[in-house]
Amino acid sequence: MDSIKKKRIIELEDNNYCDWKSSLNNKLKINQSNYIELNCKSLYLSCKDISSIIKISKRWNTEIITFISTCPETIVSTRALGYRSEINVKTLSNNSIEKKHKISSNSQPIFHNGTIRSGELIESHGDLLILGDVNPGALVRATGNVMVFGRLLGIAHAGSQGDQNAKISALQLRPVQLRIANKVARGPEEKPQRGLAEQAKIESENIVISLLESL
C-alpha cells in the first residue's frame, strides 16, 4: 500500500477563460498525495463533468474523497453519482449568486415525471418540463415555457406573468385550452398528425400552433 496517506486539497479554476479539465490534469500530474479533496469553487458541474473528473483522477492513480463546492447543482451532481460532497457557504461570492440566479431563470426548469390527472395543478416560476401526459381537467402553468414530453390534453398556461414569447410544446398537442400570457385559445378541433411534436406561440396577437423544429 501507499505510504503517503496524506490528504491534499486541490482547487479548480472557476473563471470562464480557463479550461478546468486541463488545469486539473496538470495539478494532478505534480501531485504527491493519493487522496484528494477537490474544491470546485463556484463551478457548475453536471454529472457528466463529475465522471470525467473521476476519470482524470484515476489516470493519475489518485482518489477524490470529497468534493467541495459553492454551487448547489454541483453538489446534487456529485451526490447523484454517490460521491461525498460538502457545500461551502463561506466562499459564496456575489459573482456566483448572480450566476445562480441567471441559471434558475434561464435554463433550470421545474421537472415533473409522471402523468398529471384531472384536478391537479403544477406551477413553475421559470420553465416547466413534464415527462408524461397532462390529462383533461389538469392545469399546468409556468412563467416561462411549458414543454410536455407526452400528450397535452388538459389546460396549459405559458408565460403566466405576461411573457408574450413563452411557448407551449408537446409531443401531442390536443389541449382543452391554451393560454399564453393573457391570450386564450381553445384547443384545435381536428386531430393532429401522429408522431409530430407541435408548439404553440403568439404570432401577431394570436396563439398559433405549428410543427416543432426543436425544443
Added chain:
Amino acid sequence: MATDTRVILICSGKGGVGKTTLTANLGISLARQGETTAVLDADFGLRNLDLLLGLENRIVYTAQEVLEEECRLDQALVKHKQESNLSLLPAGNPRMLDWIKPDDMKRIVEMLSDQFKYVLIDCPAGVEDGFKNAMHASKEAIVVTNPEVSAVRDADRVIGLLNTNGIKPVQLVLNRVRPKMMANQEMLSIDDVKDILALPLLGLVLEDEQVIVSTNRGEPLTLNSTNSPAAKCYLNIARRLQGEEIALIDPAKEIAGFGAKFRRLMQTKIF
C-alpha cells in the same frame, strides 16, 4: 337582489344517479322557455357540468377567482353557445374544498341572483361539506333518485337534512325509469318510491341510451333532439317547475294489452 329568483339545489346523496345530467337539461330547457338561467357547478372535487354542456374549453375563470376577487362575475360566467339565456359558473380547483365556507357559496349565489331568474346548483354527491355548503345557499331543492334501494336510502337521508335545514319545497325526480321492469315487478315502482320518500313527484325520466350519446357530444338532449323519451321528460320537468300543470303518467301502468292483463292477474293476492 332580485327577490323572485329561484335558487334550486339539485342533489341526490348517492353519486351517479343523474344530478348533473338533470341540471344541464333543466338549464337548457328553462333557457329555451326564455328564462335567464345560471347553472352553478358546486362539485369542486369532481366537476363535470362543463363537460356535459360542451363548454369545457371556454372556461377561463372559475368561482374560485370570483371569490378571491381576481375577476368579475361576468368574466367567469360562460355563456352557452346556442342558448344565450344559459350561463355556467364553473367550479374551481379541487383544493378549493379546503377553504370554501357556506357563506362563500351564499355570496356567489347572491351575485348570480342579481342577473338570473333561475339559479340551478349542481350539488356534489355525499352529505359532507360540499353538500352542506351548497344547501346553505339554496332556497328550494330537487332530489334526484333512481328506483334502486341504495339510491332511495341515500335520498331519504338527504331529504331529512333538507327538511331540518328548512329548505322548501323539496321535490322528487325519479331518474332512469324502466317501465317494463316496473311492470314485471322487478324494479321499485314509482308509487313505491313516492310512498317511501313521501315527497311530491316533480317528474320522472325514462332510461334512454341517447343520454349517453348526448354526453359524448357535450350537447344536452333537450338542445336538439326533443323527440327522445328522456328529452320529453326533461322538458316536462322544466314546465312543471314553471308552474304549468302537466299530468304525470306512470309508464308502467300504461303498458296495455294482454300482457298487462296477464300481469295484473299474476299480481292478485291469494293469501
Added chain:
Amino acid sequence: MTLRDIIYKLLRRQPASASTARERLQLVLAHDRSDLSTDLLDQMRKEILEVVAKYVEIDMDEGAVSLETEDRMTALVANLPIKRTLNGQIKLLETAKEKKEKSENLEGGLTNS
C-alpha cells in the same frame, strides 16, 4: 303471496325482486330515521310498562311498543291491554281530568261570549 309467486315457486324461479326491495327499504329507513337501536327500544318498552303499571294492571306479556313510519313521520305506538284498573288511583286521575275539562269549557264559553 301472489299468484305469480306460486307459479315462480313451482317453476323454481326467483320471486319478483321489487317487493323484496320495498320491504328491505322500509325496514332500513325506519331504523335510519329513528336512530334507535333495538336494545334502546326494549329498554324504553320496559320503562313505559313500569310507569303504566303504577296506575293500571296491564298484561306485561301482551304489551308491545313499536316504531311506525309514515309520511316521513315516525310514531311511537304502544299497545297495552289493560286487565283491571287499580281503583283509588284511577279515581284520582279521573277527578283531575274532570277539572281540566271544566276549565276548558269555561275558556270556550268566554271566547264565545
